Amino acid sequence: MGRVMRDATVEATARKLFKACGTPWVEDSYSHWSAVVKAWAVGATRPLHDDDRWAILYKIQELDEALMSERRALEDEEDH
Incomplete structure (x- = not known):
């Protein structure tokens, strides 16, 4: 099902x-966010389809990567 x-x-x-x-301070952020989404889905009012879970997980990882890039840019800027 889609x-x-x-x-x-x-x-x-x-x-x-x-x-x-917030940003996970663990090496394997995928496992962290996967667990977060699964835990959230337990309390959801309707079952969460796998495709929806993956879409949420990918979007969270995009947000996480964007934040990390911003932080790296700020650190690089401070170093110069």
Whole structure:
């Protein structure tokens, strides 16, 4: 079965989870975010389809990577 959630819902959910949990300080951020999404899905009002879970997970990883890039850029700027 394909995705059920709209892109805007996926993005809003990903942003809420990312904001609530912050950047993981573990080496394997994929496992961290996968666990976060699974835990969130347990309390969801409807079952979360795998495609939706993957979409949320990919969006969270995009947010995480963007934040890390910003931090690296700021650190590089401070070093110069």
